[in-house]
Amino acid sequence: MLVITRFVVEDGEDFAGRAHAALNALAACPGYRRGALGRAYDDPEHWSILTEWESVGSYRRALSNFDVKVHATPLLAQAHDEPSAFEVLAESAPGGALEVTTSDRA
Incomplete structure (x- = not known):
């Protein structure tokens, strides 16, 4: 699953620091790739x-992880209001064949 979240920010330096903390919090969670x-x-x-x-x-x-609620949720709340979670329906590694999967949607 891919999550793509977009932002428009005025202070890029401040945003980058908060985004680093958010990524660190998310990276500590099971299932993060x-x-x-x-x-x-x-x-x-x-x-x-x-x-x-x-x-x-x-x-x-x-x-629902505590560190994610502290470091990522406030940042994610500032994102564009648009779909951000996507199921992967095809993948291709460098030099590899395209691998197509079926949707998990009911």
Whole structure:
């Protein structure tokens, strides 16, 4: 599962510090696979946080973790109001074949 959260911020230095703390808190949770903080090349006020999770359940459980509530939830509350959780339907590693999966949606 991928979670892509987008932000528009005025103080990038402050935001980056808070995003680092949020990623550290999320990374300590079971089911976390990886995460990244990015900033738009063409507009430095636009940022995103990408995290990858084993399942939607592991992500939802992570959101109830105390450190996540302290460090990530206040930051995530400032994100654009748009869908952010995505199921992975196809993957391809460098030099590898495309692996297509079916949806878990009921």
